Amino acid sequence: MSEKIYEMVTNRMIQLLELGVVPWRRPWRVGAAVNWKNQKSYRGINTLLLDPGEYATFKQISESGGKVKKGEKGHIVVFWTWLEKENEKTGKTENIPLLRYYTVFEINKQCEGLNSKRNNQTYEHDPIEEAERIFRLYQDAPRVFFESGRAFYQPSNDIISVPPLRDYVNPEEYYCTLFHEHVHSTGHRKRLNRSGITELVAFGDESYSKEELIAEIGAAMLCGVAGIDNSTIDNSAAYVGGWLRKLKSDKRIIVQAAGQAQKAADYILGITFEEA
Known part of the structure; x- marks a missing residue:
């Protein structure tokens, strides 16, 4: 069978x-790594790079009235963007994938002055x-x-x-x-x-x-x-x-x-x- x-x-x-x-x-649904500002879950390789929590960039934290604790190190978030480049052989413009990154901080552990937006609803x-x-x-x-x-x-x-x-x-x-x-x-x-x-x-x-x-x-x-x-x-x-x-x-x-x-x-x- x-x-x-x-x-x-x-x-x-x-x-x-x-x-x-x-x-x-x-x-x-509970405990995933999310963007603090919009509560969207990170995807792709970022789910392995980040521990569970709420993350924001230094700029987002500052603009929201918070600050990063002294001595805290940020976490890398990666994403793909496209770069237009002319093919020397064909003369045609091609889109080349380019891996970029930015730095985020976990607002509950690494920051001050910010409140969690997470709704840890369980089922x-x-x-x-x-x-x-x-x-x-x-x-x-x-x-x-x-x-x-x-x-x-x-x-x-x-x-x-x-x-x-x-x-x-x-x-x-x-x-x-x-x-x-x-x-x-x-x-x-x-x-x-x-x-x-x-x-x-x-x-x-x-x-x-x-x-x-x-x-x-x-x-x-x-x-x-x-x-x-x-x-x-x-x-x-x-x-x-x-x-x-x-x-x-x-x-x-x-x-x-x-x-x-x-x-x-x-x-x-x-x-x-x-x-x-």
Whole structure:
């Protein structure tokens, strides 16, 4: 039964890939890094550069009557802009992407004279029984910490951190996030020994990108087993689509990643190769 669900999820994922957006997934609402002035969440690589909090530029802080505390160092926020440049060979004007950055400060910790604008609304959800059962099935799972603002798996200490259930508008997205990090953890050398986890890789390189595909497809498969895939598959496909474009949109890669994801999902579910 699980194998059929895996196949259905993979096929649906491929169908939805054209809807792909940038490859960062943050379905929780509470604790994200936001611009203090407009409360918009930072996107892209900035979600990894900034800890949870409210950030503003030196100019925004000064104009609002606040000041940066003495000795505080700013945080870098990066963005892309386009530079028009004439191609010497063709004579045509081309748009060249240029990476720029600016500096921000966290207003609650690094500044004085400013008040938080954040509405830390939380959400009351009942646990989803089948998803909780899958969570319990993972026999040698790493320890899980529930802290607002960031989700990650740390191979060196074999620990997982995810925002708690109350931080999500949709409870299904909490379980998809939890399953994503659990799939990452199956790559530990004492479990499935997957290179994307066991080897030192750089953010965004091919090995890292493939590991992200495996984790999100595996999470989608587990959501399928839990019966909550209809609520998470669109976001999963968008996330996978972003990473797939980094890998030259080779559709064969998703099939290969799906194979690794199935092994990870089976491991979490306690299904041995003979049983699969």
